[in-house]
Amino acid sequence: MIKIGKINFPEFPFLLAPMEDVSDPPFRRLCKMEGADLMYSEFISSEGLIRDAIKSKKKLEIFDYERPIGIQIFGGDEEAMSLSAKIVETVQPDLLDINFGCPVKKVACKGAGAGVLKDIDLMVKLTKAVVNSTKLPVTVKTRLGWDEKSINIDEVAERLQDVGIQALTIHARTRSQMYKGHSDWNYIARVKNNPRIQIPIFGNGDIDSPEKALEFKNKYGVDGIMIGRAAIGNPWIFKQIKHFFKTGELLPPPTLKERIEAVKKHALWSTEWKGERTGLLEMRQHYSNYFRGIADFKPYKSQLLSTLSIDELNTVFHTILKEKDIH
Structure with a gap:
């Protein structure tokens, strides 16, 4: 059984990815009805939370029927991340997730999201600041590295585990790939097989069918799978995958x-x-x-x-x- 903090998950959980302008409460509610085991808020700017920005505060709204639910924050300043973690704690999510994977220019080029992949020491400092500021379980979502010449996920996984994160989700692309090309889950498998790694490792990237979900589960040995873009307009994907895992049969597409x-x-x-x-x-x-x-x-x-x-x-x-x- 997979456990994060006090949350007990099924043997192999399926997670709904945090997606800006998509993963709001209405969409999360549909995905929960269709079998998502863990969901996250849209990512929230730590600076926005501290400024009391209306848009950022609105994203903190969660509902009991969504549980377990995580709030995801991003930022590049230790103090801001620490303060925002305390703010997040007041709405009592089940966990707090740090976004070190968002590749969009307005985030990454300001030294947040995937931009932190250029500076592992900073990533560790930011993570430690959050872990030390909250009683919530802290998890991280990140990418393989900034580009193919600087893939550093092995070091990242070990060092973030060492400062107290309780699970790691890896999108198997670099920042420079954005959402193009193929994801490479071999790197995720390498992290999962590292004897030093004791926390759950979730895989993300290119899972868009029950068949592929089962193939990647068996081939790469991850503890669970996060689904993002494939769930947009298709919340049924969680139910479809679970049915296929259980029976080996594909459900018909929704009418x-x-x-x-x-x-x-x-x-x-x-x-x-x-x-x-x-x-x-x-x-x-x-x-x-x-x-x-x-x-x-x-x-x-x-x-x-x-x-x-x-x-x-x-x-x-x-x-x-x-x-x-x-x-």
């Missing part, structure tokens, strides 16, 4: 009606959390993913993108089901 029901829930929860206008505006990024592969759906997508109320949205969905003769 159009099941997709519509999921979007209706997602949209309703989004409007309840953010307000109707903002909730529906932010839902627009999800429609293409939910309905990918559905024949002749383009005209309906245009209608969905123009809706500004739940009633309008439900009317569009009623029309779709009626015209496609789905009951």
Whole structure:
């Protein structure tokens, strides 16, 4: 059994990755319903938390039905990370995660996220500051290194374990790869097989099907798998993988009606959390993913993108089901 702090997980847990503008409470709720074992907030700026920035504080909202749930923070300053850890502790998540993996320029080039991969000593100092500032279990998500010439994940794993982290998630790409090319899980396997490493090691990168999840579990020996982009518009992936692991059989893909029901829930929860206008505006990024592969759906997508109320949205969905003769 995998254990982080007081959290006991199934033998092989599946984690929903923290994704900016995606992993909010409405989306997390859907993924939890579909089998995610551990989820994280969107990443939160330590500087933003200290400044009491509204957007950063909003991301701290978690709900009991999401548990176990982790709050993820990022930053490049010891004092800011330490203070933000204390702020996070007040909302009582199940763990606190540090982001040393975000590759986007506005984060990495300011010496945070994957930018810290250039300075392992700083990474260790930041991590130690957080661990010493909170009673919460502290975990880390990172990448293999800044680029292929500076892959340092072996040293990173040992040193972060030494200062007290309780689990490590490794995205098997470098920062320079961003999200392109293939992930290389051989590095993750090397960390997992290191006799010095005693904490759970979770793998992340390119898991987009039950078959691949099982292949990577068996081939690389990780303690669990984190799924990110493959869950966008496809919260069912957790249930599909678990069913395949248990039975060796693939579940059929969700029907159009099941997709519509999921979007209706997602949209309703989004409007309840953010307000109707903002909730529906932010839902627009999800429609293409939910309905990918559905024949002749383009005209309906245009209608969905123009809706500004739940009633309008439900009317569009009623029309779709009626015209496609789905009951």
